[in-house]
Amino acid sequence: MDIKRLNRKKVIIIGGDGFCGWPTTLHLSRQGYEVVIVDNLSRRNIDNELEVESLTPIKPLGERIKVWQELTGHKIRHININIAEDYEQLLQVLNDEKPGTIIHFAEQRSAPYSMKSPRHKRYTVNNNINGTHNLLCAISESELDIHLVHLGTMGVYGYGTAGVKIPEGYLEVEVITDKGERVEQEILYPTNPGSVYHMTKSQDQLLFQYYNKNDQMRITDLHQGIVWGTNTEETKLDERLINRFDYDGDYGTVLNRFLMQAALDYPITVHGTGGQTRAFIHIQDTVRCIQLAIENPPQKEDRVMIFNQMTETHRIEDLAKMVRELTEGEIAYVQNPRKEAAENELHVKNDLFLSKGLKPTTLNQGLLREVSEVAKRYAHRADLSKIPARSVWTKDQQPGVPEEREAAIEKSRL
Secondary structure: OOHHHOEEEEEEEEOOOOOOHHHHHHHHHHOOOEEEEEOOOHHHHHHHHHOOOOOOOOOOHHHHHHHHHHHHOOOEEEEOOOOOOOHHHHHHHHHHHOEEEEEEOOOOOOHHHHOOOHHHHHHHHHHHHHHHHHHHHHHHHHOOOOEEEEEEEHHHHOOOOOOOOEOOOEEEEEEEOOOOOEEEEEEEOOOOOOOHHHHHHHHHHHHHHHHHHHHOOEEEEEEEOEEEOOOOOOHHHOHHHOOOOOOOOOOOOHHHHHHHHHHOOOOEEEEOOOEOEEEEEEHHHHHHHHHHHHHOOOOOOOOOEEEEEOOEEEEHHHHHHHHHHHHOOOEEEEOOOOOOOOEOOOOEOOHHHHHOOOOOOOOOHHHHHHHHHHHHHOHHHOOHHHOOOOOOOOOOOOOOOOHHHHHHHHHHHO
């Protein structure tokens, strides 16, 4: 194989129209990478299914790409392929484009959506696992030395600790042999997925380990925390480039939801006790981490490189109180639709990205206020009936809705 055939400055971003994919596309394009988006626009189709739009008015992908080229002179191409179904087309794209890097965002990313019904569970498994495996097969069959960067989730670990910081992918253990000898070895940190979505990301890890071992494939797996914020330096250049802002009960991430609810004078809905601890990262740091991963690829003989892509951890209740103080909103504790512990601790290592030069963006009033201002600006686009989380993990659960907002919700349905 002639490795020189590859264009190391060409990046294929699968899922490049999405919440993380679009700002990453623009960031890498601005950094001088030749970017090709592969996306079947399934996230936009899910909007149609759920009958809810992004709070921010996102333009059609073709218009986004055109505006970007007009503003910067950088060209981005789009290829419409469903990688979970169109294997031969995917393989052809790899052989034609010969990218140095593929960034894999093309998985259904919502835990609540994955738990809505048996149909949604099956869709999430079929889409996520088949898409990942097709991509690995295509890279192997193409015989191209492509570096695969995958956006995973901190949720594969579950939300608890064994008294130690969660390592970056691998855990050193000591086993006792039948002869009584103590042997040290390194294993993947045990997964404990909390939803069908998280389960598919856990399965991804095993697929990556296999293809790395069997085909010497170069893979970086990014276990990302919950993303907050909406815009990056690039998406703020023109309103037509604005990023998604999901606020609904299926796709809205918790901190963005809190800020949006407060902007609408809607109670800040905390599920359960609010004692759950989660890892967080700002959207601007997401795109920076992706660039760092591209620029620091593993060697062919290396194992799968795993980064914990997060910058800080917070209790949900503490975030709600922070938003309340910032916006003078009110907090409403509602029944938790998820099957999870009422409280947990979460201690995570993120040394690898820090060692590569990441300067973390942490929660501060300025950035929180910026997100709040975005929410206020587009508040007229909100559908109050879509705010409550209605997907439940078990049949005996009932999603909670603040009683004082029931009338407003019913009114918005009319």
